[in-house]
Amino acid sequence: MNLDQLGNLFILYGLNVLYALAMLLIGWWIAGLVERLVLRGLGSTRRVDSTVAGFLASIARYGILVFVGVAVLQRFGIQTTSIIAVLGATSLAVGLALQGTLSNVAAGVMLLLFRPFKVGDAVEVGGQSGTVKALSLFTTELAAGDNVQVLMPNGRVWGAPIVNKSVYGTRSFAFALELKPDADIEGVMEKALAFLRGDPRVSQSPGPSASIAKLGLDRVEIGFSGWAAAGDAGGVRGDLIRRLREMVRDPQSAPVPGVSQTAAPVEPAAAAAPEIPAKAPRRPRASLSQP
Structure with missing residues (x-):
C-alpha cells in the first residue's frame, strides 16, 4: 500500500x-x-x-x-x-x-391518559383508601387516614375497581342509632333533624331525613341521612354521632340549635295566712258568797 x-x-x-x-x-x-x-x-x-x-x-x-x-x-x-x-x-x-415493571409503566400511562382520579382526591383502590398525593409512571402514592404513605404499583391500581369519593361535589352521609322501645324516639328524631337543619355544612336541598329503619321487640333502629360537601361529610357525621350520644346519655342536657328550650313558668305559691294564736281559755272566777 x-x-x-x-x-x-x-x-x-x-x-x-x-x-x-x-x-x-x-x-x-x-x-x-x-x-x-x-x-x-x-x-x-x-x-x-x-x-x-x-x-x-x-x-x-x-x-x-x-x-x-x-x-x-x-x-x-x-x-x-x-x-x-x-x-x-x-x-x-x-x-x-421486566414484564411486571413494563405493565406498571403501561398502567401508569393509561392512568395518566384517562385520569380516573387526580392529586387530592379521596379514593379506595386495591384494598387501600386515602388521598392521592402523587401519580408517576410506576407507582401511585396515597396518604392513608393516619397520614401514612402508601405506594401502590400502577398495575394493581389500574386492574382494580377505583372508588373516587371526590369526583362529585357532594356526598351523602348516614348513621343508624338503636334505642329501646320505651325511649323517646320521636324526641330524638326531632332534635337530630333540628341539629342537621341548623348546621350550615348540611345541604338543605335535598334536606336531611330521619326514619325508623327497623322495629323489633327489644330495640328500634333509627336511620339518619343527609348531603354535604365531599370534604365535610365525614365531619358532619362525626358531629351527629356526638350529639346523638349526648341525647341518649342525658336527654335534658343536649341543646339543639334553632330550638328554644325555655322552661315553663312556675306559678308563685299562694301566701300562707298568718297564724292567729289561740286565745287561752278563761278560767272561771270564784264567787264569794256572803253567809
Whole structure:
C-alpha cells in the first residue's frame, strides 16, 4: 500500500468521521427541538397530564437519536441489519424479564391518559383508601387516614375497581342509632333533624331525613341521612354521632340549635295566712258568797 492509497483512505474515513459528527450534532439538535415541540403541544391541552407529556416527549427524542445512530453506523459501512436483530432479541428478553415493571409503566400511562382520579382526591383502590398525593409512571402514592404513605404499583391500581369519593361535589352521609322501645324516639328524631337543619355544612336541598329503619321487640333502629360537601361529610357525621350520644346519655342536657328550650313558668305559691294564736281559755272566777 503506497502513500497515495493511505491518503485516499485517510481522506475517505476523515470525511466519514466529519459527516458522522455533523449528523450527530444535527440529530441531537433535532431531537431536542422535537422534544420541546411535543411538550409544548401536549402542554397546551388539559387532557394530557404533564407526566405523560414528558414521557411521550422523551420517547420522541430517543427515537430520533436511535435513528441518527443507525444512520451514522451505515455511514461507516457497518451492516446494521444484524445489529437491529440483536437489539430486537435483547429487547424481547429484557421485556420478558421486566414484564411486571413494563405493565406498571403501561398502567401508569393509561392512568395518566384517562385520569380516573387526580392529586387530592379521596379514593379506595386495591384494598387501600386515602388521598392521592402523587401519580408517576410506576407507582401511585396515597396518604392513608393516619397520614401514612402508601405506594401502590400502577398495575394493581389500574386492574382494580377505583372508588373516587371526590369526583362529585357532594356526598351523602348516614348513621343508624338503636334505642329501646320505651325511649323517646320521636324526641330524638326531632332534635337530630333540628341539629342537621341548623348546621350550615348540611345541604338543605335535598334536606336531611330521619326514619325508623327497623322495629323489633327489644330495640328500634333509627336511620339518619343527609348531603354535604365531599370534604365535610365525614365531619358532619362525626358531629351527629356526638350529639346523638349526648341525647341518649342525658336527654335534658343536649341543646339543639334553632330550638328554644325555655322552661315553663312556675306559678308563685299562694301566701300562707298568718297564724292567729289561740286565745287561752278563761278560767272561771270564784264567787264569794256572803253567809
